[in-house]
Amino acid sequence: MQSFRNKKSFTLIELIITIVVVGIVAFPISITLAKQVQSVFVSQDYIFATNLARLDMDTSLNTAYASLVSASFTNYKGYPYNLTRTVVYVPPSTALTGESLKSITVSVTKSGSTIILITLVSYVAKNITIGL
Amino acid sequence: MLNRKRGLALIAAVMLIVFVSIAVLGLSVFIVQWIGQINADQISSRCVYNALAGVNYSIYQYRNSTSLINGTININVNNSFRLSTVLAGGGGGASSAMVLNATAARLGNNNRRLLGVTVRNSSANAVTIDRMIVSWSINNRTMSQIRINGNTVWSGIMILTPANVNITNTVIPANTTYPIDLIQFNSSMIGATITISFVMTDGTTTSACVAYPVQGSVCTQPAGSLTINSMGKVSGSNIYRTVSATYNIAGNNIADWSGINAVVP
Numbered sequence: 422m423q424s425f426r427n428k429k430s431f432t433l434i435e436l437i438i439t440i441v442v443v444g445i446v447a448f449p450i451s452i453t454l455a456k457q458v459q460s461v462f463v464s465q466d467y468i469f470a471t472n473l474a475r476l477d478m479d480t481s482l483n484t485a486y487a488s489l490v491s492a493s494f495t496n497y498k499g500y501p502y503n504l505t506r507t508v509v510y511v512p513p514s515t516a517l518t519g520e521s522l523k524s525i526t527v528s529v530t531k532s533g534s535t536i537i538l539i540t541l542v543s544y545v546a547k548n549i550t551i552g553l
Numbered sequence: 554m555l556n557r558k559r560g561l562a563l564i565a566a567v568m569l570i571v572f573v574s575i576a577v578l579g580l581s582v583f584i585v586q587w588i589g590q591i592n593a594d595q596i597s598s599r600c601v602y603n604a605l606a607g608v609n610y611s612i613y614q615y616r617n618s619t620s621l622i623n624g625t626i627n628i629n630v631n632n633s634f635r636l637s638t639v640l641a642g643g644g645g646g647a648s649s650a651m652v653l654n655a656t657a658a659r660l661g662n663n664n665r666r667l668l669g670v671t672v673r674n675s676s677a678n679a680v681t682i683d684r685m686i687v688s689w690s691i692n693n694r695t696m697s698q699i700r701i702n703g704n705t706v707w708s709g710i711m712i713l714t715p716a717n718v719n720i721t722n723t724v725i726p727a728n729t730t731y732p733i734d735l736i737q738f739n740s741s742m743i744g745a746t747i748t749i750s751f752v753m754t755d756g757t758t759t760s761a762c763v764a765y766p767v768q769g770s771v772c773t774q775p776a777g778s779l780t781i782n783s784m785g786k787v788s789g790s791n792i793y794r795t796v797s798a799t800y801n802i803a804g805n806n807i808a809d810w811s812g813i814n815a816v817v818p
Contacts (some may be wrong), residue, residue, distance in 0.1 A: 432562070439566040446570045450577050457577075457584045464584075464591050471595050478602055511610075520617040522610065524628070539595055542632050544606035546613040550806040 466502075470529040470538035473497055477504055477527050478541050486548050489523055501532040511544060521547050596787050599632060600794035601812070603785030607634030608798045608810065611781045615802075621779075630788065635817040637782040639758075651680065651751060651759040658763040664741040667763070670733040670749065672701075674725040682723040684752040686778065686801075686808070687736060688715035691745045698737035711739055715801055717808045722754070750778070752799075778802055784817035 477497070481489060489508050497504040507526040514521035528540045606628055614622045621638045628634070657669040674680050685707070687696060695711030699720060706720040725731050733749070752758050758778065779800040786793050795817060798810035 435562050439563045442563070443566050443570065446574075450570075450573060453581065454577055457581055460584055460588060464588050467591050467595065471591075471598055475598055482605065511613075514613070514617075518617075520613060522613040524606075539598075541599055541602050542606065542628055543602035544609040544613075544628070546609040546616070548805065549609070549612060549800075550804075551810070 466531055467538050469500060470502055470531070473500060473502055473504060474527045474529045474539050474541045477506060478525065478543060481506065481508075481525050481527070482543065482545055483551075486523070486545065489525070489545065496532060497529070502538075503530050503532055504528070505530075523547075593792060596790050596792045597794060599787050600785035600792055601796070603628060603632045603634045603787070604783045604794050604796040605785075606632075607636050607783030607785065608781050608796055608800075608807070610634070611636050611638045611779065611783065612800050612807075615779055615800075633786050633788070635784040635786065637817045639780045651675070651753070653749060653751065653759055655749070655763040658747075660742055661735075662737075664743050665738050667736040667738070667742065667747055668734070670736075670763070671730050672725065672733060672751065673730040674727060677727050679724050679726050681754045682720065682725070682751050683754045684718065685720050686715055686717045686750040686752065686758075686799075687747065688804075689738075689742065689745045689747045690714075691742065694742060694745065695739045696736065697739065698735070700734040702731040703734065715804055715808065717799065717801075752780075778808070782813070782815065782817050784815075 491508045492506045494504045494506075496502070505528045507524075507528075509524050510516060511522040511524050523545050524542065525545060526540060526542045528537050530537055607626065610626060611622050614620050615638070622636050623638060625633055625635045652673040652675055654671045654673065655669075657671075658667060659669045660666065661668045672682075682701075685699060687699075689696075692714060695713055696716045696718075697711045698708040699706050699718070701720075701723055704721070704723070706723055707718045709718070712718070723731075736747075736749070747763050750758050758780065779798075779802065781798045781800060782795060783798070784793050784795040793816065795813050795815050796810055797813045797815075799808045800806070801808045
């Protein structure tokens with residue numbers, strides 16, 4: 422009987438120690454895991470944002486110079502991302518100078534967030550065609 | 554017997570913890586690398602558009618003040634490009650050794666072929682011709698073949714002016730003259746002004762033009778082209794992307810551009 426009781430009590434202590442150890446170790450692991458999973462979703466946001474920014478930048482670079490203007494889009498192309506395109510003349514050129522250079526800045530944020538996921542910038546010179 | 558069973562659950566738990574820890578560590582490494590790759594991809598995209606900005610900036614500066622811009626230009630605190638711009642014709646490099654002679658140029662084969670033009674490498678080293686840009690003043694004519702020194706270096710679909718063609722790389726030995734046997738057009742070129750440019754493998758260009766109907770007459774060289782190498786950079790990163798573009802000044806168009814694996818010095 423003595424032997425049987427010892428067996429039981431050892432198992433109980435053992436379980437308590439195990440639970441405590443697992444609890445101590447599992448806590449930081451679970452936090453790390455949660456952060457990793459969260460970063461996967463954030464990464465997906467960056468990928469989407471980059472692709473949308475590229476799309477708008479390529480479209481802008483192939484848009485007629487006079488038609489290239491600033492614009493803002495909510496849920497750009499149906500995706501939950503907001504895109505802002507800013508077009509300004511690069512000083513000293515202006516709309517009135519014979520030759521001019523426009524700066525295009527495309528920024529993308531997740532809908533409902535103000536954190537900018539990516540910003541692309543480029544220049545386009547006046548009335549230049551691409552191709553033969 | 555009892556002693557052997559003591560701590561069994563603890564050992565199992567420790568093993569589980571070790572296993573889970575390794576799995577989480579592996580996952581972490583994978584995710585960190587993946588995020589690093591996404592970050593590099595973002596920077597690479599930014600570099601490409603910075604490089605394109607440089608191409609447009611160079612063209613703007615040339616058209617605005619006929620000045621060639623070289624060196625680093627900052628777009629803003631985070632983005633920049635580095636330019637190396639060469640004006641075609643007299644641009645130095647391999648082209649400076651080339652002498653295109655069109656004084657004996659003539660038309661043949663029902664005036665559809667340009668004949669009698671020669672190209673001489675006047676240097677002590679062999680040079681290699683990479684591309685040819687041929688333009689002519691009658692817009693509805695097309696070009697279909699180029700033959701140099703007995704070899705057809707380009708043939709293909711009939712293309713309109715200005716024809717920027719990637720010919721078979723042609724090596725001209727030192728101090729050697731090669732005939733441009735023919736440039737074939739689809740119809741009579743009487744009345745046309747034809748300009749021929751050779752683009753060397755180092756990107757420099759040499760040109761000549763002939764004007765008809767007067768054989769060998771001197772014609773005003775139309776504006777050439779700019780060869781622009783623009784390297785886009787993002788501050789705080791070693792990543793760069795370089796774009797090489799050919800800007801046709803007369804046509805006001807970027808005739809050709811592509812990414813190259815080169816650092817603009």
